Amino acid sequence: MGRIRRSSVDCFVCPHKCTFTEDNPIGRCMVRGLDNPGYGWCTGLVVDPIEKKPFKHFHPGAKVLSTGPNGCNLTCNNCQNWHISQRKSSSVEYLTAEKLADLAMSKSDGIAFTYTEPTIWYEYILDTAPLVRDKNGIVVMISNGYVNEKPLRDLIAVTDGWNIDLKAWSNSFYKKICGGDLDTVKNSIKIVASSNCFLELTWLLIPGLNDDPSQIKEAAQWIKTTTGVDTPLHVSRYFPSYKMNIPATPVSFVYKTVELFRKQLKNVYPGNI
Ligand code: SF4
Numbered sequence: 001m002g003r004i005r006r007s008s009v010d011c012f013v014c015p016h017k018c019t020f021t022e023d024n025p026i027g028r029c030m031v032r033g034l035d036n037p038g039y040g041w042c043t044g045l046v047v048d049p050i051e052k053k054p055f056k057h058f059h060p061g062a063k064v065l066s067t068g069p070n071g072c073n074l075t076c077n078n079c080q081n082w083h084i085s086q087r088k089s090s091s092v093e094y095l096t097a098e099k100l101a102d103l104a105m106s107k108s109d110g111i112a113f114t115y116t117e118p119t120i121w122y123e124y125i126l127d128t129a130p131l132v133r134d135k136n137g138i139v140v141m142i143s144n145g146y147v148n149e150k151p152l153r154d155l156i157a158v159t160d161g162w163n164i165d166l167k168a169w170s171n172s173f174y175k176k177i178c179g180g181d182l183d184t185v186k187n188s189i190k191i192v193a194s195s196n197c198f199l200e201l202t203w204l205l206i207p208g209l210n211d212d213p214s215q216i217k218e219a220a221q222w223i224k225t226t227t228g229v230d231t232p233l234h235v236s237r238y239f240p241s242y243k244m245n246i247p248a249t250p251v252s253f254v255y256k257t258v259e260l261f262r263k264q265l266k267n268v269y270p271g272n273i
Pocket of ligand 1: 011012013014015016017018026027028029030031032033072073120
């Protein structure tokens with residue numbers, strides 16, 4: 001799992017750079033640690049239309065088995081899946097990579113690694129995804145993009161499509177609201193865009209936090225020049241959850257922001273409406 005230093009192990013997956021020791025055997029994401037305790041422990045395991053993930057332009061009409069690890073490397077105040085990301089769910093099931101791949105292909109057209117942050121399931125996905133693809137299944141990742149370059153490239157090699165959250169256009173939002181940073185996410189988006197994987201993006205619109213028109217204009221410009229004018233972007237409606245009690249985004253405001261993005265991008269869609 002990383003560079004062995006006597007009885008400690010450094011995690012290489014995300015910029016948090018956790019070190020696992022006998023006294024602190026588990027990382028900040030509560031999934032990775034000494035002996036990889038989160039490996040194979042699945043949440044969800046329900047079949048969804050791929051449009052729900054959301055993907056608009058990638059295998060429309062396909063069904064995918066959705067699952068994800070019971071923990072996350074970000075701590076977004078508004079997390080919609082906080083009971084899983086903050087490990088409050090007891091509904092987890094252990095499946096070997098073979099069993100998960102068989103289950104996915106017996107019920108659907110492939111698998112979506114989703115809900116929390118799938119890249120922290122690095123080894124499990126490297127084991128499972130090729131088995132799904134061997135059965136002609138598709139493998140998609142719904143990611144926060146907070147991952148280091150090497151593990152990201154390894155995961156790209158075994159997956160087909162990524163939807164990455166672009167949560168805001170400010171480092172202070174990422175730092176204060178999520179415990180991450182924008183630059184890492186931008187780098188991940190850039191890497192996926194230049195790979196063979198299909199890319200879509202999601203912007204969860206929260207009133208007063210990531211709706212500044214000048215920042216949206218800058219973000220749209222960056223997407224246009226970095227990943228292309230055709231990159232599908234979902235502007236999703238926020239609802240209060242976990243530690244955030246700002247009222248839900250008015251529907252009219254979602255449409256207004258969609259129009260703002262559409263000034264520079266071709267495929268922008270409202271979501272969660
Ligand atoms: S993936 Fe988890 S254990 Fe590894 S550095 Fe990130 S938060 Fe820490």
